[in-house]
Amino acid sequence: MNHLHRKKLVIFCDFGVFNSKPPVLYANTPKPLVIVTPLNISHVQATIRCSKTHGLQIRTRSGGHDFEGLSYVSEVPFVVVDLVHFRSIDVDVENQEAWVQSGAITVVEGTVYCSENGLAGDNVLDAQLVDATGVLDRRSMGEDLFWAIRGAAEEVRDRSLVESEVGSYSNNRDCFLIGRTLEQNATELLHRWQYVAPNLPNDVYSVVSISTINGTATGTRTVLATFTSVFQGSTNELMALMQERFPELGLVRENFIETTWIESLMLLTQLPNETSEILLDRTYRNTLLSPAFKAKSDYVRKPMPEIALQGLWSQLLEDVATTATMNIISYGGKMDEIPESALPFPHRKGTLYKINYNIGWQEEENNNPQRYKTGFGTLSVYGSIVSKSPREAYINYRDLDIGRNDDDGKTSYKQASVWGRKYFKRNFNRLVMLSRRSIQRISSDMNRASSSFSLIEEKKIIFLQSCLE
Template sequence: MRIRSGGHDYEGLSYTADVPFVMLDLVNMRSIDINVENQTAWVQGGALLGELYYTISQKTDTLYFPAGMCPSVGVSGFLSGGGYGNLLRKYGTGADNVLDARFMDVNGNILDRESMGEDLFWAIRGGGASSFGIVLAWKLRLVPVPERVTLFIVSVTLEQGATDIFHKYQYVLPNFDRDLQMRVQINSEYIGNTTNKTIRILFHGIYQGNADTLLPLLNQSFPELNVTREICQEVRMVQSTLQFGGFSISAHVEVLANRSAIPKTNFKSKSDYVRTPIPKSGLIKIWEKMFENDMSEMLQMYTFGGKMEEYSDTATPYPHRAGVLYQVYKLVNLIDQPSDTTTISLKRIAWLRSFDETLESYVSSNPREAYLNYNDLDLGVGSGSYEEASVWGERYWKRENFKKLIRVKSIVDPGNFFRHPQSIPSFSDM
């Protein structure tokens, strides 16, 4: 059995299998009911984030939901993996803002939070809901946002001091005002018309307030970033989603709900979490490793801190909380290749795996953490024993959470009906 909501699945686990299978596609279950007065929303399991954002924007400009940047992501998959986004530092993960759910178990019973019990409700908000059953709908807490937020993008190269600026970013931004979120995108590129390479870093910021409030804060704590009023744009929150989603800020917001307008992509990716700032010597090694690739790579750092410091690692299954400075998302793009098995694709994927080894000494360890929603079968798929499953399970959830997820699974789906290569295993002796 495979369960697909948005189909935005990094290893295709929601719609592929190496044996005959049945796919339950929730594509036609995508109604969204917004209650502005109660600041809540009921969202069916097949809706996409873009559809949710668009529907909210048609009702109000002062409420939003703390979900991700990509409008094509399914709400259900996003929430069942934890889910981070531009409101993470102020309101936590998407899963932290789930109030209730309608859930079908392996016996066909339809349950809510009260009837399923708190352990199962805990498990489906970050433990991968498709290991336990089928989420038919989610009740979400909408959060307040200002009528206008401030966006800015700063672009710097190595020749313009990018290494020093990124090095300072690691110390300043995770401890900055939680109204500011910043995504840092890093690519290699040629210098002008030469064959020499450089690194370009884009600092993409969104501030829950106006530029008059933001600029003095940045000028005091991070003047090197050189954010000026000229590069700041004050826009509706839904317009920020357009920009972070790859659309023009002036595009009609309806595009967020247009599934056919969302471009298809093809890539291989991996994730990490950084808890100790990477020294400049380490950054230089990272740049040098990037120069070995064919410029198909991209790194994104996503700032943590703020509200995330207030949650226990066990509040939900998503454990990447206090002490995380930023998340690292790294990929090689295969969009120009007919498949992931061409010579060029295989070379890029091999480079990504070797790049992963280069990063090992600079990212979290024991376990080296990974994000479930960026599922990666390179981490392992075996689940014949806890020792075998822990190789990948503890990277996604850490030990305490993984063991609890197995206990819940063994109660609600002891026959392991809901399974895929990295689903929660069922062990009766946990």
């Protein structure tokens, strides 16, 4: 480490803030040579220059997520730039715009509002990037790069200081959260939900969470489907809508909860709802979440028949899958109105919903995680039912099982297309062409999910903030 001039590199850094999101799970996971927590842009630029001089890769810790850990580990010597101090959000109420720094925790897919407003990237007006020589905005970076950074990956989005459009919303929300087991017709209800949810009004968010619980008979287990919706309106409006569109669910007034916007988010994320102050605790960890897990995704373009759902339940009830869960997130609405080519994220018109599969285990079981990962193996049986040619996947989950770059850095376009088309469909070719024009060679030493942002990383650019409208 002496040749890295370590004191000069970290003199402006605060290492204490890094403990809120440990970057590694296993003892043998590669560790960064240095963790840099810059306090201003000049510190970021100094880190880029020093890393480039010494041939170090840069990984950025920001407000997003990366299920495979690729955004904060590397097989080659690397530095972590921790943007924890770049998390301000400046809102211009009069002009309905906001500048959001990359260390702030945001959601690229919009979650509760994607059916009403599309992705977060769909609402970005401008962005700032920093490299060793200065700061780039939308005008100076060009429209191609601006297009890429808004939808090529969570890790890229997290590096942006974005200017975004801010919509006008009521603070009042009405929600319902109701569970049904297999014995309570969960299969028939979920089958019907597939036809109802994507066609609900844009201001209704709908999700179904699937898990397994103990059955009524001793020693048995059953599947629980929890139906949840959030509506920007009153109980009377939502109840009337659901009784008209989805009477099979049997909702009554007691099932509805009137709440505020922030309380509805806490309900959806299963956070303790006694007080919203818990959101200010950056070290808080939801005890319902497993410390180690594997996640996968699918997109569905035609409703699954009941027989397919029954086959899925049988897999979830196997012993190896007892900790598996599924979240089925409805699309439709605004997502149907935006063309696939608008951003690198292509899962738009015709997509009924996204499925998130998750299986978790305890840290002491890390020596045999494959036992739990095999719980996902049979899900591929349903490849003929979910999207195909290609079978689509969500880029932010970084599922290395569907393809990855070679460790020796010699990944071909043909090999990269295996995973690239699943994440980006036809947009993958545009990302590759942009990469070749911008950097002139493909850098695959990061095992990234897109050669496009591997190349951007090679150029040592860090995205600071963006403006949302």
